Amino acid sequence: MMRRALGWVVSSVLLLPFPVLILLSLARRWPWPAVFPRDLQTQQWQVLLTDSSSLGAIILRSLGMGIGVAVTATALGFACSRSLARHRHRDRLTVFLYLPFAVSPVVLGVSLLYTFLRLHLAGHFLGVMLAQMIIAYAYAVLLLSAFWNQRIEALVELASSLGATPWQLWRRALVPMARPLLAVCLFQTFLISWFDYALALVIGSAQVSTVTTALYQYFSSGDLRLAATCSLLLILPPLLGLALNRRLLSATIATRLEDIDG
Amino acid sequence: MADPIAAALKVEHLHVRFAERAVFEDISFELAAHSTLAIIGASGCGKTTLLRSIAGLITANRGRVMLDKQTIDQLPVHQRGVVYLNQEPLLFPHLTLFDNVAFGLRLRCLSPAVIRERTGKLLARLGLDGLRERYPHALSGGERQRAAFGRALAVDPKLLLLDEPFTNLDPDTRTGMQSLFKEVSREQAITSLFVTHDLKECLRIGDRFAILSNGTLALYEDKQTFSEDPRSGVSTEMQFWRELIDKNSGK
Amino acid sequence: MIRRPVSDPWIWVLLLLTAGPLLGGLVFMLLYSIGLVGLLTDGFTLRYWSYVVTDGQTWRSLLYSLFIGSASMGASLALALALQAALRDQLRRGALGSLLFLPLAVPPLTAAVLSVEIIGNGGLLSRLARAAGWISAPADFPTVLFTPSGIGIVITHMTLVTPFLLLFLIRIAANERLGELARVAETLGASPWQSWRRVSLPILLRSSAPALTVYSLALAGAFEVPLLIGAQSPAMISVFIQRRFGQFDLRTRPEAYALATLYAGLAIGVLMALSAWRARRAPCERRL
Numbered sequence: 001m002m003r004r005a006l007g008w009v010v011s012s013v014l015l016l017p018f019p020v021l022i023l024l025s026l027a028r029r030w031p032w033p034a035v036f037p038r039d040l041q042t043q044q045w046q047v048l049l050t051d052s053s054s055l056g057a058i059i060l061r062s063l064g065m066g067i068g069v070a071v072t073a074t075a076l077g078f079a080c081s082r083s084l085a086r087h088r089h090r091d092r093l094t095v096f097l098y099l100p101f102a103v104s105p106v107v108l109g110v111s112l113l114y115t116f117l118r119l120h121l122a123g124h125f126l127g128v129m130l131a132q133m134i135i136a137y138a139y140a141v142l143l144l145s146a147f148w149n150q151r152i153e154a155l156v157e158l159a160s161s162l163g164a165t166p167w168q169l170w171r172r173a174l175v176p177m178a179r180p181l182l183a184v185c186l187f188q189t190f191l192i193s194w195f196d197y198a199l200a201l202v203i204g205s206a207q208v209s210t211v212t213t214a215l216y217q218y219f220s221s222g223d224l225r226l227a228a229t230c231s232l233l234l235i236l237p238p239l240l241g242l243a244l245n246r247r248l249l250s251a252t253i254a255t256r257l258e259d260i261d262g
Numbered sequence: 263m264a265d266p267i268a269a270a271l272k273v274e275h276l277h278v279r280f281a282e283r284a285v286f287e288d289i290s291f292e293l294a295a296h297s298t299l300a301i302i303g304a305s306g307c308g309k310t311t312l313l314r315s316i317a318g319l320i321t322a323n324r325g326r327v328m329l330d331k332q333t334i335d336q337l338p339v340h341q342r343g344v345v346y347l348n349q350e351p352l353l354f355p356h357l358t359l360f361d362n363v364a365f366g367l368r369l370r371c372l373s374p375a376v377i378r379e380r381t382g383k384l385l386a387r388l389g390l391d392g393l394r395e396r397y398p399h400a401l402s403g404g405e406r407q408r409a410a411f412g413r414a415l416a417v418d419p420k421l422l423l424l425d426e427p428f429t430n431l432d433p434d435t436r437t438g439m440q441s442l443f444k445e446v447s448r449e450q451a452i453t454s455l456f457v458t459h460d461l462k463e464c465l466r467i468g469d470r471f472a473i474l475s476n477g478t479l480a481l482y483e484d485k486q487t488f489s490e491d492p493r494s495g496v497s498t499e500m501q502f503w504r505e506l507i508d509k510n511s512g513k
Numbered sequence: 514m515i516r517r518p519v520s521d522p523w524i525w526v527l528l529l530l531t532a533g534p535l536l537g538g539l540v541f542m543l544l545y546s547i548g549l550v551g552l553l554t555d556g557f558t559l560r561y562w563s564y565v566v567t568d569g570q571t572w573r574s575l576l577y578s579l580f581i582g583s584a585s586m587g588a589s590l591a592l593a594l595a596l597q598a599a600l601r602d603q604l605r606r607g608a609l610g611s612l613l614f615l616p617l618a619v620p621p622l623t624a625a626v627l628s629v630e631i632i633g634n635g636g637l638l639s640r641l642a643r644a645a646g647w648i649s650a651p652a653d654f655p656t657v658l659f660t661p662s663g664i665g666i667v668i669t670h671m672t673l674v675t676p677f678l679l680l681f682l683i684r685i686a687a688n689e690r691l692g693e694l695a696r697v698a699e700t701l702g703a704s705p706w707q708s709w710r711r712v713s714l715p716i717l718l719r720s721s722a723p724a725l726t727v728y729s730l731a732l733a734g735a736f737e738v739p740l741l742i743g744a745q746s747p748a749m750i751s752v753f754i755q756r757r758f759g760q761f762d763l764r765t766r767p768e769a770y771a772l773a774t775l776y777a778g779l780a781i782g783v784l785m786a787l788s789a790w791r792a793r794r795a796p797c798e799r800r801l
Contacts (some may be wrong), residue, residue, distance in 0.1 A: 007603045010596065014612045014676065017619060020637060024630060032635045032651055033643035076526065080585050095788045096531040098727050102571035102780040104734025106751040110758055111538025160760065195620035198736045202532050215622050219741060224629065231623035237748045238618035304653045315730055339699040352693055356715045417701055475612040
């Protein structure tokens with residue numbers, strides 16, 4: 001019985017954020033000590049989606065950046081993960097992949113900024129994407145190197161002996177076999193870009209607006225209801241991704257940290 | 263110590279079913295102390311289920327298990343004094359061989375000197391002395407199974423259940439393990455149930471014999487009666503060798 | 514398995530995308546902080562470094578970050594281990610196992626906004642406390658946000674990290690066959706508590722230690738949560754560096770670079786130590 005009650009408590013804590021954000025985004029006023037907001041309306045949504053804030057364009061750009069980062073990082077990561085998995089100094093090279101996570105994104109951004117200024121990439125969304133790519137790529141290699149094992153290598157040898165060219169090998173054997181893991185990788189690397197605030201701030205130098213920088217602006221200007229509305233926009237794509245793909249969901253367990261264990 | 267002639271293990275009307283299917287419905291037998299009952303049966307006949315329900319790893323639907331005149335059905339696994347040895351050695355990967363064997367003694371809060379002495383003796387007897395600081399991954403299959411055997415013996419179990427423990431070993435190691443088991447269980451007066459699907463192993467290990475098939479257990483007091491029953495497969499086996507010998511001598 | 518030589522082109526891509534920007538950036542920051550490159554440089558100097566190293570705020574911020582990082586990780590790990598032991602069956606079956614994925618969709622910025630709205634002085638919990646008659650004004654509610662204790666940051670990190678750790682631990686438990694090993698321990702006479710303490714816990718901790726160390730470092734360097742709900746002072750290191758760096762006065766830049774170099778150096782040091790420790794451990798104890 002105690003366990004069942006504990007289960008309910010944990011479930012409620014996990015679900016709580018969503019009603020709170022939705023109520024905030026619909027509240028006209030929510031003065032203390034009211035437990036529920038007085039009257040609900042859609043003004044925040046109108047401000048965000050139609051008014052001059054041009055958030056629509058910002059959302060599109062952030063989505064584009066996320067997709068670009070995810071596709072590039074996953075493709076490069078998949079190719080490199082095989083070389084890494086077979087490399088003699090695999091463990092030593094893996095340390096480099098942990099680096100972007102161990103030094104904070106702020107430090108990473110600060111260290112890149114001067115070079116990016118020289119290359120005219122600072123203050124440009126391409127620069128922000130490139131910086132996000134460094135983290136997303138390291139993540140992709142760590143995640144995807146789990147795919148390579150002796151069974152896969154035996155299949156590669158088999159396919160080659162059946163006459164597959166290297167291109168056919170990737171196209172017809174390796175990519176289809178790795179598809180579930182690649183889907184997880186695309187999803188997670190998309191989130192690295194979509195959730196990023198630090199690099200957008202440092203490399204973007206206040207000239208690249210993303211959904212996260214917009215959220216921060218609403219928060220710092222004291223409008224928590226707009227910040228909450230913006231938060232919902234930020235949560236929506238990953239939530240959709242998790243809801244649409246149950247397999248993605250369970251496979252996600254393996255990600256984020258598992259392969260840091262290497 | 264219990265009366266050596268009295269039955270150490272008494273199983274009465276044991277009934278286990280999974281979902282709708284009864285694995286066995288009414289199994290009863292007795293086993294004298296310090297003896298080994300070898301049970302043979304085809305794969306999937308319920309040998310493992312029988313052992314696991316005696317160990318308490320599965321709850322039986324009906325029936326009673328008594329050990330040294332005490333009913334143990336209601337006892338939790340760790341208080342039964344029954345050790346179950348799996349087909350796989352399942353050594354603790356985070357402990358050295360020595361610590362694996364000493365595991366049960368440490369639970370009983372014995373003094374380090376006693377633990378060292380008892381474990382050391384066991385390791386020497388099992389021929390594992392030189393490997394005490396090794397971790398499980400660095401041991402061979404036979405060494406791992408010997409370690410698991412030692413880990414079980416260390417706690418001085420009232421009953422040892424062995425579930426095809428030597429199946430995954432190569433033939434030579436397997437024969438070696440069989441003789442080692444036979445010798446050590448005689449020295450230490452172990453009461454045990456040994457389940458196998460290998461006829462030769464069954465004959466080598468058992469003091470008493472049983473065949474488990476279709477949910478019933480047929481018991482045999484000695485090798486003679488066991489061999490005479492056509493169901494044991496001994497006669498078929500002998501027939502095969504006889505024909506082979508005849509053929510060769512005919513040439 | 515076939516081993517390839519270093520000349521594999523993809524390995525060069527890997528080095529180019531990881532070691533290149535990171536170590537290159539580090540060298541650049543070092544040069545900038547000693548006045549060898551930069552906009553306003555007038556030659557080699559150690560004055561920025563000596564300022565940063567002797568500034569009490571630097572060390573306060575570093576220690577504070579280390580404390581918040583390890584407190585967040587320690588508390589989340591303890592909670593995750595306790596929940597895993599208590600809710601084993603519910604996690605394996607039923608909706609709870611799926612709900613654990615929800616926080617993965619929540620970015621740190623949103624988690625911070627939620628903390629303001631839930632555990633802040635004017636948040637949902639304080640409203641409920643008022644409704645229950647325990648407090649009469651927002652100020653009566655215990656303050657956890659914007660305080661030097663950093664407790665709000667730790668709680669917010671816990672909400673993000675615990676579900677993830679729980680998923681991670683469930684995964685390790687399955688990979689290491691903890692269920693079966695626990696049964697073995699029980700037949701050898703271990704009570705459920707002894708079997709958890711002597712078998713499950715050490716195996717879980719050993720298998721996750723490297724990942725958890727890297728994660729703790731990431732939490733020590735966290736930016737968004739302390740930026741939104743942390744105290745002005747002490748500031749966590751990422752916020753501290755960003756503040757120095759973002760100042761209009763370009764003369765604080767070399768100091769910011771010195772600070773960032775110092776922190777990156779420390780983080781890399783920890784990573785190297787971790788890697789050396791694993792290399793030493795690996796030959797004697799790798800998973801079966």
